[in-house]
Amino acid sequence: MDIFNARIGWTSFIIWFLRVLVCECVPLPDSGQNHSPQCPQLYPVNLQKQWEISVPDGFQINLTFTHVDIKSSITVLHDEKVLGKFCGNENSADGRHPGHQPILSPGSRLTLKIQLSDYNPDRNQNVGFSAQYQAIDIDECSAPEPEDGSGPLCSQICLNTLGSYRCACHHGYGLRSDQRTCMCKFGECRGRFSGVSKITSSFVDYHYSSCLQNGSRSEWLYEEHLNISFTFYGGLIMGLSVGLGFDLTHVTQKYALIIDCGEPEPLLNGGVTLLSGFQNQYLSVVQYHCNEPFYSSYGGINVSLTCEADGQWRSNHDVILRPACLPVCGRPTKQIENDFQRIIGGNDAAEHTIPWQALINVGSSRGGGMIIADRWILTGANVVVFNGQVQTPEAVSVYLGVTDVHQIIENPSLNVTAVHVHSEYNNSNYLNFDHDIALIKLKDPITFQAAIMPLCLPSEDDTYDTGMMGMVSGFGIADKGKLRFLTNKLKYVHVPVVEQKKCSNSLKGMPSSQTPKLTNNMFCAGTPEGGKDSCNGDSGSGFTLQSENGRFWAAGIVSWGLKCGQKGKYGFYTKVANYVDWINKIMRENIED
Structure with a gap:
């Protein structure tokens, strides 16, 4: 069990990351958001709350703290294994802010827990935290060999897939029933090979290009299908085998897929500006902004999102963010002159x-x-x-x-x-x-x-x-x-x-x-x-x-x-x-x- 534990003054802020093995029969989300209660308002005292974060098996959890605002402390107490010591806010000199670097879980289950003590001698002016998580595919093929001597996952070729992996073999070998080891498939060719045999295989390749539509540049995602046909032929001359050959033909088919992420989620008391791209399509970049000078962005950063190939708007941290605009207080747009007149006739x-x-x-x-x-x-x-x-x-x-x-x-x-x-x-x-x-x-x-x-x-x-x-x-x-x-x-x-x-x-x-x-x-x-x-x-x-x-x-x-x-x-x-x-x-x- 890995434990993140930060104690600030009398306020204890604790996050546990717990791996759990369960059997579920319902689809699990691949991304989400968690935040301390009432965020971005001030968090209450005497609070204990936890969230169970689960993603599909074969994935791990990529957790990013988008905002941490907890009262700073020069002492952070802990008595167990610590992933990080986080407190303060992004601009505090004495805090321990986690930044925006993601925290990667070892498995597909996490328990996120916040615990605050019931006594805080100072007035609380902090809003807590907010975090985004997303399922990240585990690349089983890049993992080191087990130390128990059981050997690699695949004896020849390991192919990583979403949520899992597959084994494959080199030419001339076949996959055994254990789906991980290979054995020789073909023996020496002997005797007469008569007739014509044709084997067709299809391959799919993805690449990106650009097209012009109505005179404007638009990004497209192309899907290329390559069909390869093998035609075998053979025969006997004077009772001797003359060998085996094949012809290869291929036909390429291209399908244009327009990736449209749709309109970005509207921002209360703010708006969205298209920085680049075309009609919210693939690789378009938008930026959220707040209605200044009356509102400012949560965390002080204007969030930019890119339309990705899966049709989702994502930030540079590969998470789906929902920015917030907070009211600006005590700053009128017009100043009063210091004339020191009376309200009694002033x-x-x-x-x-x-x-x-x-x-x-x-x-x-x-x-x-x-x-x-x-x-x-x-x-x-x-x-x-x-x-x-x-x-x-x-x-x-x-x-x-x-x-x-x-x-x-x-x-x-x-x-x-x-x-x-x-x-x-x-x-x-x-x-x-x-x-x-x-x-x-x-x-x-x-x-x-x-x-x-x-x-x-x-x-x-x-x-x-x-x-x-x-x-x-x-x-x-x-x-x-x-x-x-x-x-x-x-x-x-x-x-x-x-x-x-x-x-x-x-x-x-x-x-x-x-x-x-x-x-x-x-x-x-x-x-x-x-x-x-x-x-x-x-x-x-x-x-x-x-x-x-x-x-x-x-x-x-x-x-x-x-x-x-x-x-x-x-x-x-x-x-x-x-x-x-x-x-x-x-x-x-x-x-x-």
């Missing part, structure tokens, strides 16, 4: 600058949210919970891609299938905003484009540094002079992250019966002189920060505040980084809904 957001913004209406109440996946909206629990009751999906209206509330007339709300509120949210007195977070699931997936794109979730490298400028957006309260009104335009403001101690001090002197409690699941932002803040109607919208690589990520959710934009007061936000595990858990557990 600037209108131009189209395509805040594409993750969602407008949420529940009855007569207005709130906001952030797109984080093609079926998921992140918002505040206070937006969807009234009087301690979670609102039904039918009562929640979600609008995307709008920068003006009047646009909802032309853009009907999306169907909501579920509302998930954090189980520890309890704000019956409207003074406890701890765990103010909720997820809204849409019935149908979103196709991302310039006006609608997702926001990234926090990663392990993202931090909340005091003074970092964040951006708040929403359709909430704005002002004009001394007047305040509910804006119909999407507005934004840039405000800095405030030190937690200053956040706490800003609440001192306020009546405890009227002031929510500050917890470690919150942070505040704003300026001590006031004038820049989120306000009523902005609840559930996002407070975003920008990484060094230019990617925007969801740092906070507009939660609560005292006296919008007043001097010495700040806006308070749910700290999204504390809830990444909860968000991923909800999305994983409800992926099939």
Whole structure:
């Protein structure tokens, strides 16, 4: 038994390759695909799963890992024979990525097993693995002679065939009943050989050529049949044998076979480009691509496929791939200028600058949210919970891609299938905003484009540094002079992250019966002189920060505040980084809904 065993931190990822001899009466597939559960989404913890991979007898399994993304580790523990130590991802410096070189099994049966421990101290941001397998014919004729002294498979000529082999003999020899050894077939020719005897044998040869069809170059596969006829003659002259001779004639017949692989499988959120060839015929090359800049290819590589002689599209690794396109998060196609205006009377957001913004209406109440996946909206629990009751999906209206509330007339709300509120949210007195977070699931997936794109979730490298400028957006309260009104335009403001101690001090002197409690699941932002803040109607919208690589990520959710934009007061936000595990858990557990 050969064992591949990689242990990463507390996560154990184990693949067994097990040879099994069984008797089956059903046809077995010659290729297939396996991947960790929920791939390309994040894989769950406490997982044990195995796949039985079988190909016809006489074949071995060619296994290629098309993607491996497992948390890297400097230590990979093992206590049995190891085929490889794989972890990390393709670009990680400390990982052990298997690359795209195939792993070849010794036989026609494999057991592929993944085992993950139930404890992972770090937040999981990895998607697991995907692998392709294909049946590869075993060339029995090239195998070395057995060490038991039984001799070669065939005493003279060994002919490899698909899934098996055959023995043949040189001229003048015949195959014995054991179908592997040869014996002399003809003795010395004596006496009279009279009459005419004719023996015809046919041979088939395959070769490739090209033809012109309608003025275009097209690749054809030719099948050439060569018929050879032997005519024997003989006789006696003066009682002496004059020998034996034969005439040889041959007729060549050619049959043109057009190999058509058909249309390649369509790619969701992507397309296919014909790089060379003609009408998806033999030796045509196509390349899959994703709809950039809104989607990127899984693994970062555009897959190219070639039409092979068996009518299948295959990659350079001789496997049939099904590429995937993943959404690009936090990278709007148009940037906002750093004008640092106020949302309380601040600037209108131009189209395509805040594409993750969602407008949420529940009855007569207005709130906001952030797109984080093609079926998921992140918002505040206070937006969807009234009087301690979670609102039904039918009562929640979600609008995307709008920068003006009047646009909802032309853009009907999306169907909501579920509302998930954090189980520890309890704000019956409207003074406890701890765990103010909720997820809204849409019935149908979103196709991302310039006006609608997702926001990234926090990663392990993202931090909340005091003074970092964040951006708040929403359709909430704005002002004009001394007047305040509910804006119909999407507005934004840039405000800095405030030190937690200053956040706490800003609440001192306020009546405890009227002031929510500050917890470690919150942070505040704003300026001590006031004038820049989120306000009523902005609840559930996002407070975003920008990484060094230019990617925007969801740092906070507009939660609560005292006296919008007043001097010495700040806006308070749910700290999204504390809830990444909860968000991923909800999305994983409800992926099939």
